[in-house]
Amino acid sequence: MLADSSLITAGMLIPLFPLAGFLINGLFGKYIPKSITGWLGSLSVLASFVCAVYIFYKLPSDDSLHIDLFNWISFSNFNIGFGLLIDPLSITMMLVVTGIGFLIHLYSIGYMHGDEGFTRFFTYLNLFIFFMLLLVMGSNYLVMFIGWEGVGLCSYLLIGFWFKNDAYNDAAKKAFVMNRIGDLGFLLGMFLMLFHFGSLDYETVTAKALLLPAGSTLIVFITLFLFVGATGKSAQIPLYTWLPDAMAGPTPVSALIHAATMVTAGIYMITRSNVIYALAPITLEVVACVGVATCLFAAIIGLMQNDIKKVLAYSTVSQLGLMFAALGLGAFSSGMFHLVTHAFFKALLFLGSGSVIHALHGEQDIRKMGGLSKYIKITFITFLIGAIAISGIPPFAGFFSKDEILAKAFEHSKAIWIILSVSSMMTAFYMFRLVYLTFFTDFRGTEETKKHIHESPATMTFPLIILAVLSVIGGLMGMPAVFGFPHKFQIYLSSVTEGSKKILEANNAGEISHSTEYLLIATAVIAAIASILYARYKYITKKEQPAEDAALAGIEKVISNKFFVDEIYETLIVKPIKVLSDLFLVLVDKLIIDLIVNASAWIVGLSGRTLRLIQNGNTGFYVFAMVFGIIVLFVLRLLI
Amino acid sequence: MKEIALNSVPHNWYLLLSTLLFCIGIMGVLFRRNAIIIMMCIELMLNSVNLLLVSFSAYSGNTDGQVFVFFIMVVAAAEVAVGLALLISVYRNLASTDIDILSKLKW
Numbered sequence: 001m002l003a004d005s006s007l008i009t010a011g012m013l014i015p016l017f018p019l020a021g022f023l024i025n026g027l028f029g030k031y032i033p034k035s036i037t038g039w040l041g042s043l044s045v046l047a048s049f050v051c052a053v054y055i056f057y058k059l060p061s062d063d064s065l066h067i068d069l070f071n072w073i074s075f076s077n078f079n080i081g082f083g084l085l086i087d088p089l090s091i092t093m094m095l096v097v098t099g100i101g102f103l104i105h106l107y108s109i110g111y112m113h114g115d116e117g118f119t120r121f122f123t124y125l126n127l128f129i130f131f132m133l134l135l136v137m138g139s140n141y142l143v144m145f146i147g148w149e150g151v152g153l154c155s156y157l158l159i160g161f162w163f164k165n166d167a168y169n170d171a172a173k174k175a176f177v178m179n180r181i182g183d184l185g186f187l188l189g190m191f192l193m194l195f196h197f198g199s200l201d202y203e204t205v206t207a208k209a210l211l212l213p214a215g216s217t218l219i220v221f222i223t224l225f226l227f228v229g230a231t232g233k234s235a236q237i238p239l240y241t242w243l244p245d246a247m248a249g250p251t252p253v254s255a256l257i258h259a260a261t262m263v264t265a266g267i268y269m270i271t272r273s274n275v276i277y278a279l280a281p282i283t284l285e286v287v288a289c290v291g292v293a294t295c296l297f298a299a300i301i302g303l304m305q306n307d308i309k310k311v312l313a314y315s316t317v318s319q320l321g322l323m324f325a326a327l328g329l330g331a332f333s334s335g336m337f338h339l340v341t342h343a344f345f346k347a348l349l350f351l352g353s354g355s356v357i358h359a360l361h362g363e364q365d366i367r368k369m370g371g372l373s374k375y376i377k378i379t380f381i382t383f384l385i386g387a388i389a390i391s392g393i394p395p396f397a398g399f400f401s402k403d404e405i406l407a408k409a410f411e412h413s414k415a416i417w418i419i420l421s422v423s424s425m426m427t428a429f430y431m432f433r434l435v436y437l438t439f440f441t442d443f444r445g446t447e448e449t450k451k452h453i454h455e456s457p458a459t460m461t462f463p464l465i466i467l468a469v470l471s472v473i474g475g476l477m478g479m480p481a482v483f484g485f486p487h488k489f490q491i492y493l494s495s496v497t498e499g500s501k502k503i504l505e506a507n508n509a510g511e512i513s514h515s516t517e518y519l520l521i522a523t524a525v526i527a528a529i530a531s532i533l534y535a536r537y538k539y540i541t542k543k544e545q546p547a548e549d550a551a552l553a554g555i556e557k558v559i560s561n562k563f564f565v566d567e568i569y570e571t572l573i574v575k576p577i578k579v580l581s582d583l584f585l586v587l588v589d590k591l592i593i594d595l596i597v598n599a600s601a602w603i604v605g606l607s608g609r610t611l612r613l614i615q616n617g618n619t620g621f622y623v624f625a626m627v628f629g630i631i632v633l634f635v636l637r638l639l640i
Numbered sequence: 641m642k643e644i645a646l647n648s649v650p651h652n653w654y655l656l657l658s659t660l661l662f663c664i665g666i667m668g669v670l671f672r673r674n675a676i677i678i679m680m681c682i683e684l685m686l687n688s689v690n691l692l693l694v695s696f697s698a699y700s701g702n703t704d705g706q707v708f709v710f711f712i713m714v715v716a717a718a719e720v721a722v723g724l725a726l727l728i729s730v731y732r733n734l735a736s737t738d739i740d741i742l743s744k745l746k747w
Contacts, residue, residue, distance in 0.1 A: 617746030619739045624670055 007058055010051040011067050011086050014094060015133040017044040017051075021126035029119035038112075041122030042105035045129055049098035056091050062495045063087075066139060073142075080200055085139035089496040092336060093136035093268055096343050100260045101129050103463035107351050108252040110459035111358060121161060125256070128154035132261050136268055140200040141190050144269065148186065148233065151262045152179040158257060159249040168248040175242040182232015182239055189225030192218065206275045206499065219276055223283040226273065227290075230266030235317050236294045236324060241566050243317055247309040251354030254309060259316050259346035264339050267323050271496070274332045278500035288328025288412075292419050295321030297563075299426040303433075304560040306546050307364050308353045311434050315390070316346055318423060322405060325420060330504040331408040333493045337478045338401035340489075344474050345389040345398060348467035352383035355456045355464065356438060360449055366437045367546055368446075373439040375453040378461045380439050382468040387435045389471040391428035391528045394521075397474035403521055404478070410520055421527060428531035436539040437546070444545070654695035661688035675727050675737040679720065686716045 021044030025037050032040070059065060064087035073080040105125060112121050128151060135147025153176075160172030194200055196218055197208040209219055230236070235243040235258075246258055257263070270277055270287070277284055295318050302314035319342050326335035357364055359376050373380040389396040392403070402424060409417040443450055455461070478489040490497075538544050552560050561567075614625075661684060668681030690709045697705030727737065734741055 612747040615745070615747045617743035619742045619745075620670070620673075627666060627670065 004058070007055055007065055007086075008067055010054050011065060011084055011137070012069075014048045014051045014055075014098070015084075015130055015137065017047040018126040018129040018133065020044060022123055022130060025119055025123040025126065029123060032119070034118050037119040037122055038105075038109040041126050042102060042109065044126060045098055045102040045105050048129070048133070049095070049102050052091065052094040052098050055086060056095060059086065059091065061088050061492050064495070068139075077198055078194065080140060080142050082143060083139035084137045084143075085202065086137065087496060088492050089268070089271060089336070090136050092340065092493070093264075094133065096264075096340055097129065097132050097136065097261050100343055100347050100467075101125075101132075101256060103466055104252050104256045104260075104347065104351070107255075107354070107460050107463045108250075110457045111252055111354055112250065113457075117161060121158075121250070124154055124157045124161070125252075128158065128257065128262075132265075135265055140202060141193065141205075142200050144272075145183075145186060145190065148229070148265060148269075149183065151257070151265065152176060152183070152233070155179070155246070155257050155262055158253040159246045161249055161253065165248075171242075171245040171248040175246050178239045178242040179232050182229045185225045185228025185232070187229075189222045189229065192222045192225065202272060205273075209276045209279055212279075214279070215281065216279075220280045220282050223273070223277050223280045224286065226269065227283060227287055230269055230324075231290065234263045234266030234320050234324070236266075236290050236321060237297065240294065240298070240317050241562075241569065244310050244313040244562070247307070247313050251309065251350060251357060254313070255347045255350035255354070258313065259350050260343035263316065263320055264323075264343065267320070267327065267335055267339050270324075270327050271332045271336050274497055274500035275503070277327070278330065278503040284328050284330060286328070288325050288416065291321045291324030291326075291328050292416055293321070294318065295325060295423045296419050296426075297321075299423040299430070300559055301562050302430045303426060304546070304556065305430075306367055308356065308366050308369075308434065308438065309350070309364060311366075311430060312346070312349050312353060315349075315427060315431065318427060319346065319390075322402070322420065322423070325416065326405040326408065329405075329408045329412050329416075330500065331405060332497045332500060333490045334401065334404040334408060336493060337489045338405060341389070341397040341401045341471075341474050341478075344467055345386045345396075345471040348382060348386040348464060348471055349390070351460070351464055351467065352379050352386060355379040355460055356383075358456055358460070359453050360445065361452060363445060363449060366434060367548075368444055368449075369438045370441045370445075371439070371443040372453070376455045378455060378464065382461075382464040383439070384435060385468040385471055387431045390431055391532060392424055392524060393528055394525060395472075395475060397471050399525070400475035400478045403524060406524055407517055407520055410516070421524065424524065425527045425531045428528040429535050432532045432535040433539060436535060440540055441543060651695065651699045654691065654699075658688045658692040658695070661685075661691070673738050673740055675730070675739055678739065679723050679727070682723075683716060683720065686712060 021041050025032070025041055029037055055065075064085060066083060066085055068081055068083040070082050071079070072082040105122070108121060108125065112118050115121065131147045131150030131154060133147070135144050135151060138144040138147060156172045156176040159175055160169045162168055190200060193205055197205050199205065199208075212219060232239040243258055243263070247254055249257075277287070298314045298318035298321060302311050302318060305311045305314060319338070323335045323338050323342070326332075326338060355376065356369070356372065356379060359372070359379070360369065363369065385396070389398040392399045394400075406417060406420055406424070409420050476488075477492075478487055547556075558564065665681045665683075665685035665688060668684065669678050672678055672681065690712055693705040693709050693712075697703055697709075730742070731737055
C-alpha cells in the first residue's frame with residue numbers, strides 16, 4: 001500500500017477542486033463577471049483532471065491507495081469511516097469524469113452563452129462533478145451512496161435548469177423519483193451488508209462474503225438489491241423512462257450526465273462489487289437478462305424517434321444495456337472498457353447534436369433538418385466519426401469494446417449473441433438514419449432558419465475535435481488478444497477483477513478458438529456495414545422521410561409511441577398513488593390530524609376562558625387566596 | 641431578688657398564645673376592610689412570631705431565636721414604612737382606605 005504523501009495530497013485535491021468551484025460560483029457568482037465564472041468552473045475540473053493524470057502515472061497498476069479521512073459513524077460494533085480508495089478502477093472513472101467533464105464545461109461556455117442562468121449552470125455542473133468523484137473514489141458503500149444520491153440531486157437540478165417551463169420540471173421530478181425508487185434497493189442491499197457483515201468497506205464485505213457457502217441466498221439478495229439501485233441510476237428496464245424525458249435539460253447536461261458519467265454509476269458499482277456478484281450466479285443471470293432486454297428494447301424504440309436528442313437518449317439506454325449484459329456474463333473489464341469508449345463517442349454525439357441545435361436556433365426535429373454537411377463542417381465530420389464509432393466499425397473505438405462483449409456472449413449463449421448482434425445492427429441503422437436525415441439530402445426547414453445556420457464557436461468545436469480523436473484512437477487501449485496485441489485495459493484493471501475471474505473460471509464454458517473469433521468479428525462488421533448501407537439506400541437513394549405522427553399505423557405507431565410504457569406506468573402506478581394520496585388527504589389529514597390539532601387548541605382556549613374568572617380584581621379575595629394557599633401547603637407538608 | 645421561676649409557666653402556654661395571636665391577625669387581615677387595620681393585623685402576626693421565637697430561645701437557653709427576632713423587627717419596620725407610604729398614595733387618589741374600592745386588577 002503506497003503511502004507517498006504527494007499521491008495522498010493529489011487524491012484529496014481531486015474532489016476538492018470542483019467543490020471549491022461550486023462554493024465560489026454559488027456564493028459569490030453574482031459579483032463575478034460572467035466571462036470569468038465559466039472559466040472558473042472549467043478550470044477547477046481541469047485541475048482535478050491534472051491531479052488524476054498524475055496519480056495515473058505514479059500509482060502502479062497492482063497497487064491501491066487508501067486515504068482515511070475521518071472516523072464517521074461508530075456505535076456498538078459498527079464502524080464506518082469516511083475514506084477514499086484509489087485503485088485502477090477508480091482512476092479509470094476519475095479520468096473519464098474529469099477529462100470529459102472538463103471538455104463539457106468548456107463546451108458549455110459557448111453553448112450557454114447569453115443564458116440568464118449562466119453562472120448557476122456552472123455551479124450545478126461543478127457540484128455534480130464533486131459528487132460523481134465522491135461516488136467513484138469512496139472506500140465504502142456509504143460514501144458511494146452519498147455520491148449516488150448527490151448526482152441524482154444534481155441531475156434533478158440540471159434537467160429542470162430552465163425551471164420556468166412546467167414540462168421540464170416534470171421531467172426533472174420524474175428522473176429524481178425513479179432514481180429514488182432504485183435507491184431504495186441500494187439502501188436495502190447496504191442494510192443487509194451492514195447487518196450481516198458489520199461493515200460497508202469494499203474489502204471487508206468481499207472478505208466476509210468469500211467465507212459464506214457458494215450461492216448463499218444472502219449474497220443473492222444483496223446483489224439483487226444493489227442491482228435494483230443500478231437499474232434506477234443507469235436507466236435499465238423497468239426504471240429507464242426518465243432518461244428520454246431528461247433530454248429536456250440543456251445539451252451539455254445530457255452529454256455529461258446522461259451519457260458519460262451518472263448513468264455509468266451502476267456499471268461502476270457492479271464492477272467494484274465484482275467478487276460478490278461472481279459469488280451469486282443467479283444475480284448475474286438476472287443482470288444479463290435485463291441488460292440484453294433493455295439493449296434490444298431501446299434499440300427498437302430508437303428506430304422511430306424524430307428528435308435528435310431522443311434518438312441519442314435511447315441509444316444510451318441501449319448501450320448501457322449492452323454494458324450490463326457484459327457484466328452479467330462475467331466480463332467486468334469488458335463492460336468497463338465499453339463504458340470508457342461509449343463515454344467518448346456518446347459525449348461527442350450529444351455535443352455534436354447540441355452544435356446542430358445551436359446552429360438551427362433551437363430546432364430539434366430531424367424532419368426539419370437536412371443537408372447541414374455543407375454549412376457546419378466541423379460538427380458534421382465529428383458527428384460522423386462518432387456515428388461510425390458507435391456502429392462498431394474498426395479501427396474506431398466502439399468496435400473493440402463491442403467485439404469483446406459479443407465474443408463473451410457467443411461463449412456463454414448463442415441466443416444472447418444473436419439478440420445483441422441484432423441490437424448492434426439496429427444501432428448502426430438508426431445512428432446513420434440520424435446522420436443522413438440531419439446532414440445529407442436537402443434542407444427541409446424554413447428559409448429564415450437556413451439563413452442563420454452558422455458553425456459553433458471555438459469553445460464548442462474544440463471539445464468536439466478532442467472527443468473525435470479519442471473515439472478514433474480510444475480502441476488502442478483494448479486491442480483483442482486474437483490480433484496478438486496485449487490488452488492494456490484489461491491488464492490495467494486486472495488487480496480489481498481478478499477476484500471474480502478466479503470464481504467464474506471454475507465454472508466457465510471455455511474460451512472460443514481464434515478462428516471463431518475472426519468469424520465473429522467479420523460477422524459483426526459486415527452486419528454493421530449492411531445496416532449502414534440499408535439506411536443509405538432508404539434515406540438518400542429513395543429520399544424517404546420519417547412519416548408525420550398522424551400517418552403512422554399498426555406496429556410503427558406502437559414503436560413510435562415508445563411501446564406506450566409511460567402510459568402504462570401512468571395508469572398502473574401513478575394514478576393509483578394519486579387516488580390513494582387524495583384519499584389520505586380527506587381521511588387522515590383533514591379528519592384525524594386536523595381534528596387533533598384543532599381540538600388541542602380548543603381545549604387550551606376553554607381552560608383559559610374558565611381560569612381567567614379567578615382574576616376578579618377583589619383585593620380581599622386575593623388575600624384570601626394567598627392564605628388558602630399557605631394552609632394547603634402546610635397540610636401537604638404534614639401529610640407527605 | 642426573687643428568682644423568676646420560668647418553669648412555673650409551661651412552655652405550651654406561650655405556643656398557644658402565639659398561635660392565638662397569629663390567628664387573630666389572620667382573621668383581621670381577611671375580614672376587615674380598612675387598610676390601616678389590615679396593616680395593624682399584619683404587625684400582630686409578625687409579633688406573634690417574635691413571641692414564639694423568644695419563648696423557644698428562653699426555654700432552650702439558645703440565644704439564636706432572640707437574634708432572629710431582631711431581623712424580623714427590622715423587616716417589619718421597613719415593611720410598615722413602605723406600606724404606609726402606599727396607603728397615603730392610595731388615600732390621596734381615592735379619598736378612602738376601603739380596600740374593596742381597589743378592584744381594577746382583573747381580566
